[in-house]
Amino acid sequence: MRFSIEAKLTTKASALEILQEWRDQCAVTEAALANTASLGHRVDIAHIHEAWSMRGAAPLLIIFMAPPALAAEPLVAPSPSLTGSDLQKTVSDSVHTLASGEESQPQPEINEKVGPEPQLSKDEIIEQIKQLEVQLMILKRAAGVTPEGKKIALPKNGIYVQGDIGLQQREFAGENGITNLTFEPGLYGGVGIGYRYDRNFRFSFEYSTMQNAVSKIRPGIPIPVEDPVVGPVGNNGARFPANGDVKLDSYTVNVYYDLNGFGYERRFRPYIGAGVGLMTSKISGLQPAFFPSIGVDRKLDASDTQPVLNFEAGISYLLGDQMEFYLGGRYTYTSTFLFEDTSFGTLMPNGARNWTIKTGARYTF
Template structure:
């Protein structure tokens, strides 16, 4: 069923490809359509129960309406749909079918920008009368003389049957397309979704061997339908007069006679200027001025203000290239804290880097307000923790002695060893990592700025 519906929708979409345009007309019309439709999946609850999946079947519709001449139509519409709902809950010994008759008042809007093709949409409200014919029979037990086994669709009785109608308020939405075969005859193809909501039914339940029947009741939830139809619409309105032939003038206006066009003034030749403006040929374009950032303006006062930066010495400049060259002394004394790192070969308390690295420390004590110099030795994880602690202290002591020897007051220098407790690069135990074999010389200034 779903494949058939999809095929029908695809064919309708192909037929609805836009062509040319025509205007709507005022007056009465009648319509007749036939097609194919299927009820939505529904749940039946109550004494007779089970979910159903409908099989699509034939649908017919007739309507009478009035077109107001402004693309709107009002239509009284009657539609009938037959559907086999199949077994209740997929159980054996059950079956259901439904026949619906709908009476709706529809408001429809036509789109008239597609030539002879006229797509439309609409919505309607009214009543739906739905006749439900359904039954469920019990199963033989399989044992001679044993009672019947009630059907899951009719647990309270051996036989449940409903053949009744119910009427409910319903609504629908419509989408379709018409094609003007003649001035009055339209080929009309449409899809509609109908929603009936809930329906209530009464029927009869009985047991084998018992003559009397008992009233039963069931409710249908989710009743609705998808319907695709095609047919003809005949318009009784007066035939529209043929539109006059219009001619376009030089200024875009349209007239029935070209002699009625206004006189065309002399053509003006325009010249495009650098700033996007236009001037008449022979007139000068605005003056072109290039700003500091490369932008082009006609008035220097409109150039953007050139930003400045603060140089290392507090002066202002338009870019770093214009700043004074930073002095060596300033670089030493500009930060409250600075650090030098000395690296070591494996298991060595002295380093060939010591002399070169501590020169900046010595220079800092000469030119800056140095508060203290903290020397911290470290090792990698190769070797025992106790050995590495002693090795780190020897490394820190070696650097501290050299700083004092170079003239730094011993009161200013502190020395300590951390062993393998503060790794620069985390490793496992017993790893020889060069980056962890180091001594850090940390210089702390009591204030920044060059003092000598």
């Protein structure tokens, strides 16, 4: 523990004013010294140095207090022990001398050199420089600065939420050799909550939904049917119009890797990702379009849930450390669905295979 008492006296009047302040400080110091002594510490005056080039310069008093365990190796040469009262008297006498205009004799300085610093070899110096360069590079990356000293925009780590919309196209689906369906393009929507671990890795829990209207049905076997509007349909495996739609709901866990950026402050950051989860397919009102014209009122309404995989890639733009916009594509794959006890019996069509292009925003708290 070190106490320093320092004052600058430019005139006799200012010396008298500061004297009272020093006396107050000495009272506090005396109380601290008394408390230190009660704890078994040794109180030494390590250095009392009074040096000034003109009348009114201030003495500098530094008190070093070391616990008994350190008494054998003091930081500086020990001096006679003083009590708090002796310290207060010493300071007061010094100020009185300055206030009366008397010159004080400069005291010899105490050499506080501990010893020569160890000399390093050339190889040791080079090795230390290399270590410092590595540490500097790590600090620059953590601070978002390139090795050339340019600023890098980095995303904030932590919990984030996101939302996106887009367009998707589903590949044909159905039971090979029996019935195949083709679909119109549909909409995509998704929301998610995730956690960014660092500048590159993040993961999220996401919900997405896609819906496609059924465009046409192609029977696996020839079904000669005379449609009053389009004429003969179903011959030789030809496709004919259909009614109904299919909705796909996915619940997935996804892992992403954001590559290092490019462009202005490296704000453009490509990413890749993959996920696994469950997908529910819900078919509503599926039937050939000619059924009503021939008096058939059978429709397919069914649902089933199966495992799903998705793969995606895209690019993000870092607007700030908390806000990102992104544009990307996703491919969703499900092997097969099983629809049991439908109006057409038990069906096991091909699963969903959807290509999606989407855009959205991500906000980190």
